[in-house]
Amino acid sequence: MFAALFKGNKRSVLLKAGVMIAAIALLDWRIVGEIPLGFLYLLPMLAIGFVLSPAEICLFAVLCTLLSEVFDDLRWTLRTGLSRDVLYFVAFLGAGFYVRSVSLSRKAALQHLHEIESQRDARREAEEQLTILIESSPAAIVTTEADGRVLMANEAAHRLLGVPQKELQGRIIYRYLPSLTNVSRYEASQHFRTVMQARGQREDGETFLADICFSTYRTNAGSRLTAMVLDASEEFRTHEVSGLQQLLVGSRIAIGAVSHEIRNVSGAIGVVHQNLAHSGSLNGNKDFEALGNLVVALERIANVNLRQPSDQASVIDLAALLDELKIVVAPSLQEEEITSRWLTEAGLPLVWADRPSLMQVFLNLITNSVRALSKNSDRVLNVTAKYDGTQVVVEFSDNGGGVVRPEDLFRPFQAGAAATGLGLYLSRAFMRSFGGDLRYKPIPDGACFVVHLTPALSTGQE
Known part of the structure; x- marks a missing residue:
């Protein structure tokens, strides 16, 4: 019943308080005898304390004090009446200020609770988004303890390492990425944020080249390591094959240039050989015949087709x-x-x-x-x-x-x-x-x- 008096907007609360003040004043006026009813004004003062400012509460406290003094049957003297009015005023004012303080504290508590709930919801949403991001990432993401025991691994990590889903947690990551063992040898107080390329090993023993981006950090539960791992094997193979093709193409062109020079030199030697053969002075000479065979062999080597194929364009x-x-x-x-x-x-x-x-x-x-x-x-x-x-x-x-x-x-x-x-x-x-x-x-x-x-x-x- 009394709770209903304090509910509503400012206008409705003031209306209820006004009705109570009028009712108490009428009751105090109608009752004859030295029965003070001024304490009943505490009820409307409690109501207005929820909606009024300190100055307005003071005005209502003065009003209730005057009404208490006017309608009671107690004789007023400077000695007794003034002290009684002061006590009335302090009581009414204290009640209003107390309720106002309680109301402000309640509003602050509710606002703080709302902020906590908003932060909780935002944190939960951020965690859900982060979980979705990690699980949907094409890169393998792994979080481990200081001893290398896996705490969390996404779906890509299980695929990369060849481990059935949900079975990587609790295993030692050093079995799959041995190079991370070196990280644990340093002092726990040191933090690393770096990238390295190292050899990795799958569950079936197959090795692969891994690009590892990792960082270490500390939590209340101890040191942690989070690593993002990418399989660089295909890129490495492509790079090596491309390098081999480039080497072959360059070598083919370089050999072609050498063959061109050899062809020029062997052509000049062939002309000299023919001139000497026409003179007849070296006919039957075995060395001269061998020189002719060497010229023919050089021309044959120089004429090998070393054109570069254009199918790589x-x-x-x-x-x-x-x-x-x-x-x-x-x-x-x-x-x-x-x-x-x-x-x-x-x-x-x-x-x-x-x-x-x-x-x-x-x-x-x-x-x-x-x-x-x-x-x-x-x-x-x-x-x-x-x-x-x-x-x-x-x-x-x-x-x-x-x-x-x-x-x-x-x-x-x-x-x-x-x-x-x-x-x-x-x-x-x-x-x-x-x-x-x-x-x-x-x-x-x-x-x-x-x-x-x-x-x-x-x-x-x-």
Whole structure:
């Protein structure tokens, strides 16, 4: 019953309090005798304490004090009446302030409880999202204790390690990733956040190459290690096969260049041999006949067909390849204090090329520019890619002083070359193997090499 008096909005509570004050005043007026009923005003003061401010509570306390003094039958004197009124006022004011304090504390507690519930719900939702993320991740994610015992492993971890689902928990991770054993040897106070590549082993004993991103941390229950593991075996195999193919292609072209030189030399020797044979002075000489056989053998070796197959070419996104090139050469350019400027025209068409061979050509051209710029104080390298309407053109230009004898640039085994003189020769051969070309363009105080590429649509490929 009394609880209903304190419920409702401010207007309804004030209305109820007003009705109670009027009823108490009427009752106090109607009852004759020295029976003080002023204490009953505590009830409306308790009600208004929930909805009024401190100043408003003071006004109501004054009102209730006046009504108590006016309608009771007690005689008022300065000595007794003033002290009685003060006690009334303090009692009414204290009741209102007490209820107000209780109300504010209750509201704060409810708000705090609401915040706790909101945080709990947010934490639960975050945990659910994290669980979904971990379980749906294509990368293997494992959490272990300090001794290597697995606490949590997602579905990808079970697939990677060849363990049936839900059976990896409780096992020792060092059996599958032995390199993590070295992490546990360090002090527990040290924390690691790093990446490494190491050998892994599946449940059936098969080994694989693993890229491991791991971190260590401490909890109340002890040290923990969380690792994200990726199988790099396929990438490793692809890289090695690509490297072998690149080596074979380069070797084939290099041998072709050597064969060309041998063919020239053996042709000259053959002419001399024929001239001596026509003179007749060495007829019947066994050494002379053996020399003729050697010339024939050399010509046969030099005529072996070593053409590079072009079946490795495919459609290439040149803009993406140039971005990868920047990543590869950026450290060496910074080390040599070379300012590089890259300008790629927007909307370049796809090109037809062998991706590893094209990357090798670009790297060779930049390496040559770095070597040419080593003697300059102001070092600038410009790389520009554009479409001229028929071909995609990539220009590599520098201010390294230019080339003394441009006519010898693309010849193998040229005199004065930094190494064998095969770099530009092989680069041009690579380009021509998939329909491209490499040319030299002289510029003031520098050199410019122009790579010509065929757009993929013009080759009839989709």
